Structures are given as structure tokens and as C-alpha cells.
Amino acid sequence: MAYRDQKLREEKVFKDPVHRYIHVRDRVIWDLIGTREFQRLRRIKQLGTTFLTFHGAEHSRFNHSLGVYEIVRRILANFEGRSNWNPEERLLCLAAALLHDLGHGPFSHSFEKVFMLDHEDFTKKIILGETEINAILRKVEPDFPTKVAEVINKTYHDKLVVSLISSQIDADRMDYLQRDAYFTGVSYGHFDMERILRVMRPLDDQVVIKQSGMHAVEDYIMSRYQMYWQVYFHPVSRSAEVILTKILHRTKQLYEEGYAFKQEPKHFLSFFAGNVTLSDYINLDETIVMYYFQAWINEDDPILADLCYRFTNRKLFKYVEFNPDRQLKESIELYQLFQKIGLDPEYYLVDDSSSDLPYDFYRPGEEGERLPIYLLTPTDELQELSRASDIVESISGKTRTDHKLYYPADLIESLPDDQIEKARIKALLGLE
């Protein structure tokens, strides 16, 4: 029997707190899970710095990847025998779902910003490069790795296949919303996924939703909205991310200036030089990054040592709301005051906007911008979701945005009371 069609003698199951069981019967999927590159995802947290706000949020990209695979598996079981669906694409969908986050690195978001990397590029490189994953995919057929990479990159010719993994209502979002809600312990993020799966229909270029399932989709959209503001963009998690980003900037700057590290940043050298190999990338995970942060607490550079201490021991920056329209002059004055008191504002006065952590709120958008969610009416017509649902319409219009300034309140408070800048800084930050 061809490798692509081989089934395990007994079905394997992973016990999962969100989907109860994750079922694996395909030999290819089982083999992919066992690879070094996929197992690495156990050492990359799904929510980055969020564990410093919600202590339960220690779950990994490994958990999430299995969850996305399981949702796609269930969707496809539902699609079987329906028109518009080509069952030949089943294994491709399952493999792409399982591997869609393969290229995420440690604390991905900060690393990508500081070192100008793209986890999607690394996903592609792992799938197409000399890796255990690639060897398994090639056993299916020589161009199977390319097909999987194209589905994940959203450039595969069959848009229906792509839309299962990546669209405004896809398996990726359905898993992470529920999983992140479960592990953070918040009560948002729940919706009736079983109902949504039952009303999903394959149609030409995308999956559409039977009109009777509109209310389940409304819940899903609300859940996305709530999770962003309550969990993903939580200001304490953002504070941790601000510090993490500054640690990476500081380390890079020190390295470029020839600073003599007590703990040399060996694992980071190619990141500083901008010539990261696939092997360098795969070898760096969050356990290694945290090791360096602990070690750098003892560095002679006071900024690096302080930032690492803060991140490791959760001594985070405080924040104030910041309106760039009305307070730009004040922020420039603050910048100068920080310089006067010897606190480098590049590291200790940081603005953070909602766009620094982009999240795809549901927006119907305009024609040709993004594909919206369509409802399939009983007369087989398509209706864009926000035109049918008052709830969705009300939250998909004007988006709330947010700007904050982060600063080390403890260092400001520790200034002598007779230092003239102290009172002015406190007044500008609203600390009095």
C-alpha cells in the first residue's frame, strides 16, 4: 500500500483538555508528530509572555498544532461525500493543519520584530529543507512538501483547502480561542464549535456557513473580540513583551559595540548578523532563551542586567494611557527628563500601540480587501455576515484602539525627593 494511504493498525489518541481526544489513524500524520522539528514545538509557548499575567497560560504550540489538526479532521469527516469537496485533498489538509505553526520561534513576536524575521518563512524552510519533516512529506510524493508549504503560505491553487486553515473562520482560530481561554482560565473564548462544524459547507473558493448557524458564528466573533482585549492585549503581558523586546535590542547593541559578555550569546550570534541558518533557528527555543536571561542578570551592563532581572522575576514596567494627539509634547518632555536623570529612554520609556500586536478583528472590509464570512441562505444565495447580524455589525464597525506608555515606576520612586525632575516626571505620568 502506498505510504500516503497507510493506516496505523490501531488508532492513536492524545487526551486533550479542549477536544477531549485527538485521533490519529494516518501513518503519515503519526510520523510527522514524531519528528524533531514538530517535537520542538513543545518548547515554544503558545501565548509568549501571557503566562506572566495568567499563570495557567503555559500551553505550547505543540498542543495547539494537534488541536488544529483535530478540528480539520472533524471538518473533513463532515465534508465527505459533499459536492465541491475533493477527497483527494484530505491528507494535504491534515498535514498543513498539523504543520501550520512549525516555524514559530521562541517568543516569536518579539524575535521577529527585533531581528526582522518571519516565522512563515521558517515554516516553509523547515518543510522544504533538509529536515525530518521534509523526508516524511517526500515519501508521500516528491512535490508533497511544496503543496503543504503552499497551503500554509495561502498560495495553493485550491482556495477551499487554504480557507480551512486560514480564513476569517478557520480551524486555527477555532482552536486557539478555546485553548487559550481554557489555559488562561477566562470565561470568554467559548462558543459552540460543534454547531459551527455541522453548518460549514464547502463552496467553490471557500467554506461558507449555513444561515441557520449564524448565532453560533456570532458567538465565535464575540469571543475573538473579547479574547483580544481581555487576554491577548492585556497590558501586563504587553509590559513583559516590551521588556523582552528591549532585552533583545540591548543584547544586539552590546554585541555590536564589542561588549565583553560574561555569558557570551552564542545562540544569538547569527541572529545579530542577520544570517540565521535553519539549524540555528531550530536549535533556539524558549528554554535556551530563558537560560540566557537568567545568566545575564549578572552582567556588568546595568541596563541588560536590570531588564533580565525584571523579566525573570516579573518586576514589570507600569503603564499609563497615552493619547498621541493630545500628549505628544508631554511625551517628548518625558523623554528629555528621563535622559537628565540617567534613565535611557530608549529602554525605559516605551510607547506601545494596539497595532504593535495586530489581531484580526472581524471586518467585512471593502470589496477585494479580505474575504469575509458568508452565510448560505436556504435559496443558495450568499450574504456577508455583518449584513445579516446586528451583533456582528455593531462590533465590526469602528474599532477601539489603544496606546500606552510603559516605564519603571520603582526607579522613578527611588529618585531623591529633592531631585527637581522627579516631581515633574511624576506629574506627567499622573503618579501624584
Next chain:
Amino acid sequence: MLLNHARLMRFFVDAHDITGRKKLQKMIYILKKINIPFNEKFAFHFYGPYSEELTLRVEELCNLGFIAEEKQDKGHYFQYQYTVTDAGKAFLEQAPDDLPLCHEKVQLLKEQSSRFLELVATMLFFEELPREQVEEKVHQVKASVNYSDEDLTEAWEFINKLKLN
């Protein structure tokens, strides 16, 4: 501070006004691909390269009152037009200024239709491939748009002109 916002604002000033979110997305992507330092991250979507970060940043600029957004109901869809406000101009007087001058490139892009910019952006997304494969890929991922050989030739010429400009 607010460096990325300031860069976008300078683009809006250069463009004077932009009609259509899709056009805006493709213009910024193309400028980024010819090394104008925009930091917004793009990924391939149904209609070509798209940046959620850019969408959100533009919404922030609207909410701050730096740019005005006019929404027009076109029947089965909406279209948006953007112009810089006086508050936006005042912001730029104090904001960081590191965007290289690219007025001519912006005007060149603005003169094109969003359909054509979608083609150019898609071709640039696949630019690491040989020319024949880029064209093959465009026909594959944009089958529904039905770009002709003439469209592709025109797009190649346009890309060269942009890079030389």
C-alpha cells in the same frame, strides 16, 4: 516614538488622498518591496499581500483624528477614502521624520487601478522565483481575476520603472 505611525502619515501627505483600502494595502506593500522602510508585516491572502498590522494602524490614525475616513456605500460593498487632517499635519511637525522622499513613486502608484496594483503586488510576492514561474503562479492564484498576457507585460514594465524611478 510612534515612528511607524509617522511613516504612514508622511505617505498619506504625499498621496494627498487615497480611495480604497485594497489600493492602500497594495501601495504600501509595493513600496515596502522596493525598500521604502515600512515595517508592517504582510502575508498572502485571497486578494494578494495583505497586512492586518497596516489595517489596525490606519484605524489608530483615524481614531486619533490624524486622518479622516469617509465610508461610501457602493451597494454590495463599502469603499473608504482617506485624507490627512489638520491634527495629522500638526502631529507630523513633531513626529520623527526618517522616510526617504518617494513622492514620485507614490504618485505613480496612485495613478494605477487597484486591480493592476493587486497584480503587481502578487508578482512582487513571488519575486524570488524565475519570471516564467512568477507568471504561472499568478495565473494559478489569481485564476478568477483572469489577468491577460498584456496585463503581465505591463506589470513587469511597471515594476522596472518603479525600481528605476
